[in-house]
Structure formats: C-alpha cells, structure tokens
Amino acid sequence: MPDYKNILSNRYPLAQSWTLAVAERAGAYGPAKKALGTMTPEQIKNEVKAANIRGRGGAGFPAGMKWGFLNPKPGQDVYLVINADEGEPGTFKDRTIMEKDPHRLIEGCIIAMYAIGAHKTFIYVRCELVLSIQRLEAAVKEAHAKGYLGARPFGKDHAMEIVVHPGAGAYICGEETSLLNSLEGQRGEPRLKPPFPAVKGAFGMPTIVNNVETIASVPDVVAMGGEPWSNLSLLPPEMKDGGTRLYGISGHVLKPGVFEAPVGITLRELIYDFGGGMLHAGRPLKGVIPGGSSTPVLRPEDKVHAPDPKSPMNKWHGKSHLDVPMAVDTMRNLGTMLGTCCAIVMDSSVNMVEASRNLMKFYHHESCGQCTPCREGTGWLEDTLNKLASGRGKASDVDLLVDISNNMMGNTICALADGTAMPMLAFVRKYRKEFLEAADKGLSPSQTRLDEAVRAALVGAARAQSHASHAVGGAA
Amino acid sequence: MTTPAQSIAPLTLTPDQERRIDEILGRYPTRRAACIPTLHVCQEAIGWVSPDVIAYVAQRLGMATSEVQGVVTFYTMYHQAPVGKHVLWVCRTLSCDLRGGKTIQEHAEKRLGCHAGETTKDGTWTLKKAECLAACGYAPMVQIDDRFYENLTPEKLDALMDRIEKGEMPTQEETAWVPNTASS
Ligand SMILES: Cc1cc2nc3c(=O)[nH]c(=O)nc-3n(C[C@H](O)[C@H](O)[C@H](O)COP(=O)(O)O)c2cc1C
Numbered sequence: 001m002p003d004y005k006n007i008l009s010n011r012y013p014l015a016q017s018w019t020l021a022v023a024e025r026a027g028a029y030g031p032a033k034k035a036l037g038t039m040t041p042e043q044i045k046n047e048v049k050a051a052n053i054r055g056r057g058g059a060g061f062p063a064g065m066k067w068g069f070l071n072p073k074p075g076q077d078v079y080l081v082i083n084a085d086e087g088e089p090g091t092f093k094d095r096t097i098m099e100k101d102p103h104r105l106i107e108g109c110i111i112a113m114y115a116i117g118a119h120k121t122f123i124y125v126r127c128e129l130v131l132s133i134q135r136l137e138a139a140v141k142e143a144h145a146k147g148y149l150g151a152r153p154f155g156k157d158h159a160m161e162i163v164v165h166p167g168a169g170a171y172i173c174g175e176e177t178s179l180l181n182s183l184e185g186q187r188g189e190p191r192l193k194p195p196f197p198a199v200k201g202a203f204g205m206p207t208i209v210n211n212v213e214t215i216a217s218v219p220d221v222v223a224m225g226g227e228p229w230s231n232l233s234l235l236p237p238e239m240k241d242g243g244t245r246l247y248g249i250s251g252h253v254l255k256p257g258v259f260e261a262p263v264g265i266t267l268r269e270l271i272y273d274f275g276g277g278m279l280h281a282g283r284p285l286k287g288v289i290p291g292g293s294s295t296p297v298l299r300p301e302d303k304v305h306a307p308d309p310k311s312p313m314n315k316w317h318g319k320s321h322l323d324v325p326m327a328v329d330t331m332r333n334l335g336t337m338l339g340t341c342c343a344i345v346m347d348s349s350v351n352m353v354e355a356s357r358n359l360m361k362f363y364h365h366e367s368c369g370q371c372t373p374c375r376e377g378t379g380w381l382e383d384t385l386n387k388l389a390s391g392r393g394k395a396s397d398v399d400l401l402v403d404i405s406n407n408m409m410g411n412t413i414c415a416l417a418d419g420t421a422m423p424m425l426a427f428v429r430k431y432r433k434e435f436l437e438a439a440d441k442g443l444s445p446s447q448t449r450l451d452e453a454v455r456a457a458l459v460g461a462a463r464a465q466s467h468a469s470h471a472v473g474g475a476a
Numbered sequence: 477m478t479t480p481a482q483s484i485a486p487l488t489l490t491p492d493q494e495r496r497i498d499e500i501l502g503r504y505p506t507r508r509a510a511c512i513p514t515l516h517v518c519q520e521a522i523g524w525v526s527p528d529v530i531a532y533v534a535q536r537l538g539m540a541t542s543e544v545q546g547v548v549t550f551y552t553m554y555h556q557a558p559v560g561k562h563v564l565w566v567c568r569t570l571s572c573d574l575r576g577g578k579t580i581q582e583h584a585e586k587r588l589g590c591h592a593g594e595t596t597k598d599g600t601w602t603l604k605k606a607e608c609l610a611a612c613g614y615a616p617m618v619q620i621d622d623r624f625y626e627n628l629t630p631e632k633l634d635a636l637m638d639r640i641e642k643g644e645m646p647t648q649e650e651t652a653w654v655p656n657t658a659s660s
C-alpha cells in the first residue's frame with residue numbers, strides 16, 4: 001500500500017472536524033489570512049494557474065484558465081457558484097468534504113471570491129444531502145461570527161457572503177447551466193452555450209462555476225504555492241494535471257470508500273491497494289467504470305496500443321489499461337474519461353446487459369427532454385435493453401443500440417447525451433458476446449439481479465431461499 | 477396509491493416558517509430565485525406540495541401558478557400527492573445494486589406489504605426507489621426522511637425501521653461512512 005500524506009482530507013479524522021474551532025486549530029483559515037492579507041488577486045490567480053488544478057467536477061477543465069475568462073463590464077456583479085449537486089452515479093466524494101470539513105470549502109470560497117472579484121457565492125447542494133447542508137450552514141454562520149465573512153473579511157475591504165442553496169432532486173442540475181437556471185428558480189434545463197457562464201451566468205452576471213473539490217483545493221494551493229502543490233501529482237509537469245485529489249471506489253471491492261492520493265495513481269492501485277482488492281477471491285475483475293457512470297467502461301485484459309514513440313501513450317505501450325496513470329488526458333486517450341475519479345468495480349458475476357440497463361434507465365429518467373436525440377435516444381436505449389433482457393430481442397437490436405448511441409452524440413445542448421451514448425457504445429463493443437447471447441435467449445432471472453452474488457452474504461445463506469420465494473415480486 | 481388522511485391539511489405556516497421564508501427572500505437578487513427553497517419549507521410544513529402550496533408560493537414570489545407548477549413537476553423531491561408519515565427511499569442505481577439494492581428493496585416491500593411507489597395502508601410508510609444518492613461506496617443504502625442509512629443488511633434495516641416506528645429517529649452517524657485513515 002503506497003503511503004501518501006493526506007492534505008485535502010487531513011482533517012477528516014478529527015473529532016468534531018466540521019466545527020471552526022477544531023478546523024482552525026488544524027490549520028484552517030491560515031491560507032485565507034495569507035491570501036487576503038498579503039496577496040493581490042492577480043497573485044492568487046497566478047498560483048491557481050501554476051497549480052494546474054483540473055476541474056474535479058468531471059470535465060477536467062483547468063481552473064486557472066476558467067478564472068481567466070472573466071472580464072466583467074463596469075457595474076456588473078461577479079458571482080461564484082459552487083457545484084455541490086453530486087449526482088453522477090458512482091460519485092460520492094464532494095459529500096465527504098461538506099460533511100467532514102465544510103470550513104475547507106468556505107475558506108476556498110473566500111479566497112476565490114477575493115481573487116475573481118466576487119462578493120457572493122452560491123453553494124448549490126443537492127437537497128438530499130441534508131447533513132452536508134446543515135454542516136455548511138453552520139460553518140457559514142461560524143465564519144460570519146468570526147468576521148471571516150461579512151463586510152471586512154480578515155480586515156480587507158471586500159464584503160463577502162455565502163448562500164447555501166438546496167436543489168430539488170434532478171441529476172441534470174449538476175450540468176452548470178442547468179444549475180444556474182435552477183438557482184434562478186426555473187426548471188433545471190441546460191442553456192445553449194455560448195454565452196458561457198463567465199460572460200453571462202447567474203442572474204445574467206459573469207459567473208464562475210466550480211466543483212466543491214476544485215475550490216476546496218484552493219487553500220492548500222495558497223498555503224504551499226501553486227507549483228509545489230502541482231508537483232504533488234505523480235505525472236510529469238508538462239501534463240498540466242496537478243496536485244492531490246479524492247478518489248472513490250464502489251462496487252465489488254473489499255474496502256469501498258473515498259481515498260486521497262496524488263493525481264496519477266493507476267486503476268490497479270485504486271482497486272487493489274486502496275480498495276483492498278476484489279470482494280470475492282473466486283470472482284475476478286470483469287470491468288471498471290473509471291470516473292462515474294458517464295465514463296466508458298475499461299476491461300483489465302485490454303492493452304495500450306501505442307507503438308509510435310511520438311505517441312503520448314507510448315510509455316505504456318503493451319500495458320493493461322489498469323496500469324495507466326489516471327489523468328484527464330491519459331483516460332481520454334484510452335477512449336474513456338477520468339470524470340469524477342470515482343470508479344465502479346464489477347466482477348465476473350455481473351451481466352453487462354443488465355449493468356448497462358440499470359444505467360440507461362437512469363439516463364432516460366434524468367434527460368431533461370429539451371433535445372430530441374437525447375429525449376428519444378435515452379428512452380429508446382432503455383426500451384431496447386428491456387427487450388433484450390426479457391428475451392424479446394433479436395441480434396439486430398444489438399446494432400440498434402450502436403446506431404441510437406451514434407445518433408445521440410454531438411448534436412445536443414448539453415453533455416448528458418454524450419455521457420449516455422459513449423458508455424453504451426463501450427458496453428456493446430467490449431461485451432458484445434453477452435449482448436448477442438441476450439438477443440438469443442434473454443437474461444435468466446439471476447442475470448437480472450446485479451446483487452445475485454452478494455445476496456447470500458447479506459441475508460444469510462439459508463434465509464436467502466425463503467426470502468426469494470416470499471418477496472413481493474415484480475418490481476424491477 | 478392509498479391516501480393517508482392525516483396529511484391532507486391546508487397550508488398553515490408557523491411564524492418560524494414565515495420568518496425563514498422572509499430570510500430566504502433576502503438572499504437572492506430576484507424573488508423568483510427563492511422558489512425552490514420556499515417550496516421546501518412548505519413541503520416540510522404539510523408533507524407535500526398541495527395546490528394550496530403552489531398558490532401560496534406563486535402569490536408570495538409574484539409568479540404565475542403555472543410557473544410554480546412547472547418548477548414542481550421538474551424535480552423529484554417534491555411530493556405531488558400526500559405521502560406516508562415516513563418516506564423510505566431505496567437507492568437502486570448501479571453501485572448500490574451491485575451490493576444488494578434490490579435485496580433491500582424486496583425486503584422493505586415484504587415488510588411493508590406494498591410496492592415501491594406506494595404507501596402502506598396505515599399511512600406510516602411510503603416506499604420509493606431512488607437514483608444514486610452519493611453514498612455509492614457505502615452500499616446498500618436508503619434514505620429515510622432526511623437521513624441516510626448506509627452499509628445496510630436487511631436485518632439492520634429492520635432494526636432501524638422498528639425504532640423509527642416507535643418514534644425514535646436513529647442518527648445518520650450510526651451507520652455512516654468513516655474516513656479512511658489508511659494513508660494519513
Ligand atoms: C449531466 C451532467 C451532470 C453534471 N453533474 C455535475 C455534478 O454533480 N457536480 C459537478 O461538480 N459537476 C457536474 N457536471 C460538470 C459541470 O457542468 C461543470 O463542468 C463543473 O461544475 C465545473 O466545475 P469544475 O471545472 O471545477 O470541475 C455535470 C455535467 C453534466 C453534463
């Protein structure tokens with residue numbers, strides 16, 4: 001097990017870590033004092049640029065560059081909006097920051113507001129995360145009482161306020177423009193871009209939207225300096241993917257959870273070192289979704305093919321996809337995405353038709369319906385998978401899945417459609433045999449249970465039997 | 477769906493709830509932006525978003541009732557019909573399903589004698605299927621009212637539901653995730 005020092009999550013294990021007194025004793029608000037007391041906004045922005053923070057919300061956009069797009073006209077307010085909608089299946093990392101160290105996020109907001117010239121932050125939290133909302137609201141109050149927010153934070157003449165805003169249950173509101181509409185009290189439908197939020201965002205004003213973890217990293221960037229923080233990453237500096245981050249791992253591993261490690265560990269390390277290895281010795285790894293359900297699945301037996309020495313992937317030529325460092329660009333080169341860096345691990349008990357059916361049901365439910373290819377496509381994918389699973393399918397339906405997916409990509413308002421189609425294509429391409437088998441004879445009852453392999457352990461082997469026969473049936 | 481009688485009540489807000497709505501209104505540059513949080517306060521008050529709630533929010537925020545209706549129908553956390561005293565959401569998205577989401581749902585259905593989407597005859601429980609609740613590493617999990625219960629087995633769920641039926645509200649910490657200290 002590699003031994004890395006926790007930086008971003010170093011306060012998690014402290015008793016009452018979410019209170020200001022405990023957090024401050026462990027270093028909180030030192031960086032904010034330094035930033036507001038001794039640095040200019042320009043200097044802070046330069047450190048954030050040098051830190052090479054790739055956005056932690058899934059798209060991996062460089063935070064420093066995003067901040068640089070702001071160019072408010074005289075008289076315009078600037079807003080900071082924190083995306084705490086955490087809803088991408090498989091992803092559960094931002095919640096740990098809000099529950100265990102809300103002051104790190106508040107401090108990040110203070111530094112960021114000062115740097116970008118904002119006086120108000122809206123933290124948009126999905127409303128199901130009640131504990132996160134309570135802890136954030138309490139933390140904002142404490143910070144106000146201390147004078148870290150309000151008219152003159154840390155003595156600086158730059159008034160600041162933070163509003164914790166609850167969502168209302170819609171995955172699409174994690175998409176930044178949908179989030180802005182939702183914040184304004186509208187239905188959460190994504191907006192056409194351009195204009196980008198940096199030009200016309202919340203309430204028509206220039207706005208920076210960043211993920212919770214992105215902003216929670218800013219205090220450490222200020223404390224350490226941008227370049228040293230960037231160099232925590234295991235990747236060479238020219239890859240511009242810096243720092244330390246939270247990794248999540250769920251599914252069939254022994255120790256699922258959230259772990260902090262430098263940017264650039266491999267999926268193998270995440271699964272076998274941090275995650276403790278596969279749940280069951282007799283059931284090997286079949287596939288891993290690297291960064292939330294919108295990222296295409298990887299197979300352990302697939303090898304990097306990059307014989308050309310000029311290829312950026314040449315270093316890993318011939319190696320398993322599991323042995324490539326996890327980075328925004330490397331994952332893209334493998335045909336998937338780093339996404340939220342929260343992996344879903346599936347062992348040999350999983351039927352991939354059923355796994356993809358579970359996810360396509362989700363996307364169909366969550367499509368906002370504005371764009372025809374997405375609205376129709378997600379529904380059609382779900383229907384086709386239902387047909388295959390129930391034995392009503394035929395071999396041509398497998399190609400239909402591919403056609404539908406191809407038609408969904410590239411012509412929609414937001415990235416939900418691509419985030420549905422790309423994983424679907426990968427499932428079919430990599431596990432085609434299983435889809436053809438389903439077309440031939442449907443799925444058996446046990447294949448339609450993703451928890452078939454763990455059920456006995458959950459309910460006790462003997463009772464599993466009687467339970468199955470008495471269950472209120474039918475609900476899929 | 478059975479309709480428990482106790483939740484059909486006209487909207488009456490306590491002074492504290494009125495004050496909270498005033499405070500919410502003060503946070504945003506537009507009145508309309510208060511729509512979602514105000515709806516939450518009203519739902520908390522009477523258990524669902526009734527036509528009364530929609531009329532009240534529209535009038536209070538200067539919106540058309542159709543606009544408020546449009547917001548309410550877009551989001552899944554607003555109950556558009558009365559629900560049971562407690563709402564039990566079982567996460568059924570991939571990570572949870574790999575670790576027993578369906579088993580948990582079936583167990584709850586058997587215990588309550590109703591399917592997901594329904595309310596028990598006595599009006600105590602409404603059972604619903606949830607989409608990923610950001611607890612994927614602590615699966616299987618459920619949300620009961622405003623708390624998460626994680627790392628469940630059918631037995632643990634039974635124990636929690638027994639206590640809740642007796643009027644207790646077990647804390648989220650009891651079953652919650654703990655930080656990994658392995659690498660610190
Ligand atoms: C369908 C969809 C859902 C998204 N959900 C989230 C989310 O829950 N949290 C998040 O931070 N970003 C989410 N994003 C990404 C945001 O649009 C945006 O890129 C991000 O908040 C920017 O912050 P960052 O640059 O700090 O990562 C989502 C994107 C899409 C297309």
Ligand code: SF4
Pocket residue numbers: 172189190366367368369370371372374375412413414415416417
């Ligand atoms: S791609 Fe889908 S979710 Fe995104 S705006 Fe279009 S219909 Fe809505």
Ligand code: FES
Pocket residue numbers: 089090091567568569570571572573607608609610611612613615617
């Ligand atoms: S899949 Fe159940 S909490 Fe994420």
